[in-house]
Amino acid sequence: MDKRLSNLASEAAPFMARDRGRHPPAYAPGYKSSILRAPGEALVSFESTLSEKTGPAFGHNVIGALDNDLIHNFAKPGESAIGERIIVHGRVLDENGRPVPDVLVEYWQANAGGRYRHKREGYLAPLDPNFGGFGRSLTDSEGRYWFRTIRPGAYPWPNGVNDWRPAHIHFSVFGSGFAQRLITQMYFEGDPMIAQCPIVRTIADPAAIAQLVAALDMANAVPMDSRAYKFDIVLRGRRSTFFENRPEGN
Numbered sequence: 539m540d541k542r543l544s545n546l547a548s549e550a551a552p553f554m555a556r557d558r559g560r561h562p563p564a565y566a567p568g569y570k571s572s573i574l575r576a577p578g579e580a581l582v583s584f585e586s587t588l589s590e591k592t593g594p595a596f597g598h599n600v601i602g603a604l605d606n607d608l609i610h611n612f613a614k615p616g617e618s619a620i621g622e623r624i625i626v627h628g629r630v631l632d633e634n635g636r637p638v639p640d641v642l643v644e645y646w647q648a649n650a651g652g653r654y655r656h657k658r659e660g661y662l663a664p665l666d667p668n669f670g671g672f673g674r675s676l677t678d679s680e681g682r683y684w685f686r687t688i689r690p691g692a693y694p695w696p697n698g699v700n701d702w703r704p705a706h707i708h709f710s711v712f713g714s715g716f717a718q719r720l721i722t723q724m725y726f727e728g729d730p731m732i733a734q735c736p737i738v739r740t741i742a743d744p745a746a747i748a749q750l751v752a753a754l755d756m757a758n759a760v761p762m763d764s765r766a767y768k769f770d771i772v773l774r775g776r777r778s779t780f781f782e783n784r785p786e787g788n
């Protein structure tokens with residue numbers, strides 16, 4: 539088949555079924571707010587439509603120069619956010635191990651004290667006037683993304699009597715099809731609060747939890763500036779084999 543046609547066929551191919559065994563159950567009483575919002579009926583699946591398989595598409599012009607720099611994108615000129623400076627980077631891949639290029643990766647987080655810039659946020663830690671807590675990137679042709687930020691602080695939340703969220707960064711990823719949309723959280727290697735967290739504990743498989751923990755990556759640290767953490771993200775794959783389509787992954 540002509541390569542262009544085979545690429546189009548690949549883009550419209552159906553996605554693999556979600557492996558519900560790796561995802562936490564919707565109803566997890568240890569995570570209190572799941573009790574009311576978990577569906578009471580069995581889920582119903584629909585065939586996905588062509589627009590769900592092929593969209594969305596983002597142009598590089600949607601990304602501003604400081605969008606992937608949370609240390610500066612909310613700061614006054616000449617100032618910067620307070621906290622431990624870090625780089626977070628990784629690749630967005632599908633279940634077949636193929637890089638997913640040109641996808642929008644959005645990330646948001648609390649400041650170094652564990653406080654969000656949000657009007658309903660009530661934690662007593664102070665706001666940092668130079669930190670907004672939001673950024674975004676587009677993956678490159680190899681599925682890579684990277685951004686610069688400060689390490690977020692842990693914060694308490696009203697679940698049990700004394701529950702704290704481990705330091706984490708929220709991620710939203712639009713894949714090359716809406717069916718690949720993923721919203722998740724990234725944790726930091728070595729944080730003792732991960733094992734204590736009631737949300738993390740809804741995940742039964744320790745290997746799945748490990749996939750949410752970014753590894754300290756000193757090889758990509760910037761000396762006298764920032765440490766680095768590596769976090770790869772895997773989206774649903776298309777039900778098309780590596781051999782039939784996109785042999786070079788492009």
Ligand SMILES: [Fe+2]
Pocket residue numbers: 648703706708
């Ligand atoms: Fe959070």
